[in-house]
Amino acid sequence: MESALVLALLRVLFAELSCIFVTLGQNGVSYFIKHLICMLYLTYRNRTTPLRFPEPELVTERHTPESLGLIYPEREWLQERPKSAEHLKSKEDFHIFHGTHIESESTLIFRLSRLQEGLCQAFMVLRLDGTDTLSLQNEIKLDLSDSHAYQGCGLTLECLAPMRRWRVNFNGLMNDQNGRERHVKFSGIWVAGSHTFEYPQQISIKSMADSLSHLHPLSMAAQIRSIYKDEFFYSQMGRFDLEVSVDKSEPQEVHLWGSRLHFAGILEPRTEVHKFGHFRDGHRLHLIIRKVEDQTLYFGSAYEPRTKTLAITSADMIPEAFVATTEKEVFAMSVGEQTLARQALKTRHPKVNDKFVAYQESATMRGRKGVILTMEVERYA
CATH class of the missing domain: 1.20.5 (Single alpha-helices involved in coiled-coils or other helix-helix interfaces)
Structure with a gap:
């Protein structure tokens, strides 16, 4: 070593x-x-x-229950399970799941955040077959999570196998575009489609150095400390297989492709934009944009079905298009009309004061249809 x-x-x-x-x-x-x-x-x-989730060994001389996939390592379970009350005193513990279907224009995105004092907060947007948009906003309720599952605000998230499968359930009221309450239930499985990608350990070192080196030395040192010491989250590509019902309608099967994120780092002020791209040929992308003084930091990951998730090494953006590059491929995307209107959430809590915005646009890459989901996160002290 x-x-x-x-x-x-x-x-x-x-x-x-x-x-x-x-x-x-x-x-x-x-x-x-x-x-x-x-x-x-x-x-x-x-x-x-x-890495919290190292790549599994494909060839091993000594077979164990873990190497054979019969049981999962305890260190993986610890990363996926709800964090302790002591952890929540200074760190985050929240999940974001999202998925979309390009042809039917169905979309689901939700965030479940655990707060202090036994509270949790949820944000959710659901649209089925391009019809009315249902939303759950600024919902702060009791945190009913235990040591095995996240639960609160009508949501239950249970890890069935770390990095592999989650059970996702919701039963509660959501508002339609006219402000009317609708009873929504859904239940199903989220299945991983890639290995996890960990931040900051797996982001491109050179791209970060290229951007950070333009800052004042003290600002550069502060950003390095913030990103590489205090922050920790991971993302993973996957899909939803759900059964959804609204009011008294017949349950509807929904299949959505997207990703999940789990944030467990230090609570601190920050402003960043997350862009998730999903295209018909299986290409997916997660680009993070962060403004620091007069510099813009671009980092993230991209997935090409024939290889694996790779770090984004550079990116360039204009309103109608953006380009992201990995060591093996260039993702050049054209952005079209907005297909999901901006949904905004503001949370005020003794330990959380943030703004969360989500919207979706149509997109194309090499003639293939796709969507780009954008999430804007502004966290204040």
């Missing part, structure tokens, strides 16, 4: 020195020094911080 770490740091140092004259000519001495420090430190952090 130590020799591998030293070799990795030496490779970074050699790569930085090999392009020193180009970097100095384009950005100056200060940028070069900050970029070198960033690359070395972030490489060290990533090499010395183990």
